[in-house]
Amino acid sequence: MPEDAIFAENLTYRYGQLTAVDHITFQVAKQEILGFLGPNGVGKTTTVKMLTGQIKPVEGRVFIQGIDVARHLKQVQGPIGVCFEASNLYAQLSDEDNLRLLARLFGVKDFGASTLLKRVGLDGRGKDPVENYSNGMKQRLMVARLG
Numbered sequence: 001m002p003e004d005a006i007f008a009e010n011l012t013y014r015y016g017q018l019t020a021v022d023h024i025t026f027q028v029a030k031q032e033i034l035g036f037l038g039p040n041g042v043g044k045t046t047t048v049k050m051l052t053g054q055i056k057p058v059e060g061r062v063f064i065q066g067i068d069v070a071r072h073l074k075q076v077q078g079p080i081g082v083c084f085e086a087s088n089l090y091a092q093l094s095d096e097d098n099l100r101l102l103a104r105l106f107g108v109k110d111f112g113a114s115t116l117l118k119r120v121g122l123d124g125r126g127k128d129p130v131e132n133y134s135n136g137m138k139q140r141l142m143v144a145r146l147g
Contacts, residue, residue, distance in 0.1 A: 005030045006051065010060035013046050020046040023059065052080055087138045091131035095122055095141050098130060102145050116144040 006028040013021045021043040028034045036044040049055045051062055053073040062069040064076040089098050099113045117123050120140040130138060 003030070004028060004063070005032065005065060006034065007063040007066075008047075008051065008060065009062075011047065011050055011057050011062065012059035013043070013050060013055065013057050021050070021057075025060075053077070087135075087142055089130045089138055089141060092129055094127050095125060095130055095133075095144070096127070098141060099145060117141075120144045 004027040006026075008027070009025045011021055011024045012019070024043075024047065036047060038044055046055070050057045050060075051064070051069070053062075053069045053076065056070055064080060067076045069076055090101065093101065095117060096113045099111070099116060103109075103111050114123065117125070120143050122137060122140055122144065125133075125137075130141065133141070
């Protein structure tokens with residue numbers, strides 16, 4: 001368990017009588033990527049909410065980098081990065097300005113916007129307003145914000 005980036009054991013969540021997530025167990029090794037696929041209503045979002053501490057499982061436990069999410073939520077929030085389908089970018093700002101604003105909000109001084117943009121394939125677009133970006137480009141910018 002301590003070597004895993006994510007360790008989820010027996011995760012269960014219910015909305016009233018409806019069991020949205022039913023005793024799932026999985027682990028994700030460091031440097032692995034996890035994606036949830038499936039039709040609407042099978043518990044993908046509920047599982048992510050349990051992993052990120054937004055809701056507490058009725059059964060089971062979650063560890064992020066060896067830290068118990070239920071007991072030490074503030075400690076695990078730093079290493080968690082989640083991109084949902086809907087973007088929360090500032091459409092009138094450029095991608096560089098979006099990154100600078102977020103860095104200022106979180107007190108990050110030296111982060112290299114151009115390096116992050118290059119990493120996600122948005123180099124050379126630094127002055128374009130995000131409102132002109134495709135959905136895929138917006139998703140890549142949200143990934144760049146994770147650092």
